Amino acid sequence: MDKSQPDNPDTSNPAAAQVTVHIDGEPVKLRQGDNLLEAMLSEKYNLPYFCWHPAMGSIGACRQCAVTQFADQEQQKGKTIMACMTPVSDGMYIGLNHQPAAEFREQVIAAMMTNHPHDCPVCGEGGACHLQDMTVMTGHSMRRYQGQKRTFSNQYLGPLINHEMNRCITCYRCERFYKDYAGGNDFSACGSKNQVYFGRQQDGILESEFSGNLVEVCPTGVFTDKPFSAHYTRKWDLQSAPSVCQGCAVGCNISVGERYGSVRRVVNRYHHDINGYFICDKGRFGFSYVNNDSRIETARGIELSSEFKPHQLAIALARYKSADNFGIGSERASFESNAALKHMVGSENFCSGLTDYQHFCLDIIRSVMSAKQPPSVNEIEQSDCIIVIDEDLTQSAARIALAVRQATRNAAFDKAEQLGIPRWQDAAVRTAGQACRSNLFLLQSKSSKLDDVATYAEPLHPAAIIKLLQGLGNANQPDSISDMPFDNGLASLLQEIKTALQHAKRPLFIAGCSAWQLETLQAVEQLALQAPPHWQFAFLPDAVNTMGLASLIDQHTMSLEQLIAKSLQQSTVIVLEHSLSTLTRAQQYQLAEQSQTLIVIDHNQSLLSELADVVLPSAPFTESDGSSVNYMGLVQPFFAVKPPNSPIHPAWHWCLLLDSTFGRQNLANITTLSQLRAYLAEHDSSFPDMSRLLAEQLLFKSARQPMRYSGRTAMFANQTVHEPKSPQDTESPFSFSMEGAGRTDVQGQALPKAFSWAPGWNSEQSVYKYQTRIGGRMNHRAEAITVARGADKNLAWQQRKSDTANPGVLSFNGLLIRRLSHLFANDALTDDIAEFKLLAPVACLLVNPADEANLAATSATHVTLISDDKTSMTVRLITCDDVARGTAYLHHPLLNLHNAIAQVSDIVQASSDDIARQQQGQSEQLQSILNQKSRALSRLQKRDQQIPIQIVGEGR
């Protein structure tokens, strides 16, 4: 992670020699063995291409990257070659601007244009289109073709992706990404010749978790971002900021785009070690709760004008002053917000916002992490043997699942290397590799979308998984594993895994917390602590900033249960960006009723904010600066794409403001984020010094707005003729304007970019201009700051560990019922997004056919789960043998609002009334989602006319 560390040997030829190639007469040093296109782009040449992709290699299909190769310095004619299919060799003579090659490139575009419609003005890709850029670059400025153009019917591909096949230039990148790279199997190239069609077999929702990448992979406007298109702005009118995805613990880097006060879209922001060129659909589309009706935009419970002064807040809150103040932190709040809260209330009064159970899990994760540094996503891709333990990665940390899928290709790459095939020769490597795969053992209780590349993927009972892990720990002892009920052949599986591990150079174990199976995690911990040094372990915690929160936990930190058990009659409880959905509804009410005052600081409404005495509006990640800590312990800053409208403030700022009333007055003189960070670094050993992350960059700002940002002086003209001052940002390396310091600072050091753009390169492909080389690191200074590993332990809950029941699973008639993990139905925040509601599975209970009898009469279609408090959930009963015997998976929207599974007391066959009600509810739900969607859209469009004039006070 250190800057001085050399680039990972991720792409071809780690130790490749630099050789001299003459390009248009100029000698240039290129890496031997790279393909010429990649090597020339690494040297920042402008060479057009379509079918090549840095992560997917060359297939030589589009003929766009033609250059001339000469035999020697004297030769005049030379031959036309495809740069992407030609390996770099010493002493090559290449003509890039040689007339015949340039003409050839222009004619390739001309041929594409015979079918490409002239609809750029209405196309969502316009202004950020690789095809436009390449057309301009080759100089093809006149259309001479008069004939008919080929036309297609488009498909409905679900609520996320638009399809406009007429624009297709047949580069095949969509199919190569969707099918070959991401393993989707509901997408293909159909037809032949001039009639090639890319799409599904029939209309329907794209099944892959990575379908959104088609938007960026497609060089033109065939696949576009549907929600973005519905409320559209050209890229040149988007104000952007670098950000970090809040969807899971991987912490993919994203760039967020805003216009007229609403957030419009998210695109991938290249990070060499983490997301590379791709993010999952939750990351791309899971931001829009920041635009929802459910946003909290004013304070509730107190009288507060929008332009309040700190002392006015203190006066308004004075009546809530109480003897004791407790703060509840959150996994989704920023690192700074959690730390500020902890320092405000004092560590004795700080509750992590985690349940006992989550504490136990976290304790294990930190113990493993202190022994084994988790590998980056890039390093995961290098593993030659992966064992996934009881976690459906495709649903809980989809980007990691994509990396695991790539890792299974390592055996094929090795084979290709033996045959002398360069790694970038995509088609040849795939032909040579065929079914040759690196080992991937999926020890899971339900099949997943990685099964197709797995060595072993049969569903196993959790108890069997634990047995296997214990067996792996006893490397030297004879195998004493006995077959479990339902799971035959465990011993041979154990042997198979052991053999695979012996031969592996970089074996990797991946586990997570979504299965709620503490015993499994304990078994992994034991294995990790005694594992050989080259075994790697990656643990995936629940949420975006779990590791940041974890590093703040000390011996005083309380769990939620410990806080609730306290007498809170004289106390104020401050909840930081947390809906407490891990508690049952009864526990949520208990907390609200018990505490003298409940203050909720949050950006979206929840059941808890309804119960609170005071609600203070906080800024979501799109409106506040902060940082989050990913599963590797890497601290990643994110930046506001727009300033919040008062009285909305970042949560850490609320903590500073509340300090005088509810805190210990330690934070009295702090008003800015950098002051807060400096204070925390000085006073909290667990908070890293982040000054080097930002200090120098603050002087040389990059612009958040592109150079063509239109309407800067006229945007507010319908409200006031006075041009408002643009918001000042003293706390980040970015300005809320078109003005920036340029590309480099005074020392020639590259500056970070708020969005990816380069002259002549308007699309996201422009990122190569800012990489050290293709597929390498970004060229701007990127300090890698990590949180301290290892942990103080809270002994109080440590002792309670043994007798705490697992609240996240339900045992019923010998059946272990778990919550179903699903990318679009994983948390309460993103559940509120209309598109995600459509993509979520129907309420259901998945069981093995052999277990069906334990729940209901055979051929029952629905079951009803009855809770302690006599509420009930009717769900569809789905039987399939992709679920291990003895386990079942439950999905119901309620489970993300509160811990409903803990209260289920009985499961019965659903009555016909229940079924009718459930189906009625389902159709109503569908209708209400569609209404929500159109309502939200018209509200946002209306708001575009009344842009809030962003008055930026000192508060940012």
Next chain:
Amino acid sequence: MSLATNLPRVGEGNINLVQLSYRDYLSVEEINAIEHEVAILGQRQAAGIEAMKLVQKNRGWISDDCLYAVADLLQMPASQLEGIATFYNLIYRQPVGRYVIHLCDSISCHLTGFAQVSEAIKEYLGIDYGETTSDGMFTLLTNACLGSCDKAPAMMIGEDHFEHLTPQSATDILRQLCAENDKDELNLRE
């Protein structure tokens, strides 16, 4: 793809969970014939083309249900099989007539009178390319090259090639096929 990894979604409404099984759709003879091809080829998916040819021989064309059934039997995604079906011009994804005319429209045929032959056939049958006569006898398609450039113009009907075509000879062939068909039907009735 298994049910557990591809659950019905809220946005799809109250859809039925029944999945098409090849056993409900293909005959035992078809299944056996396809399995025979699989045995020869080793990999199940490799039998895609042969399987569709076999089914098409019995049923005239590959309907969506045929496609799903064959994909199910070969344990491959329907989209992938669709890619194969639409790539090859001898797999028909729409109903076709009893005789499918593949009239070669490559350059040699163009030089030797394709246009006149094409006009004569269209006029005789009263249909354009991609259409089927109302009596269900003929479907007219073009073909990129039949490999008969030395004997152009050429066309293919079923497994027969017809070369050195003229407007007269082409229509004669069609007339003859009609007559044979009538005779067949007569025989069948008797």
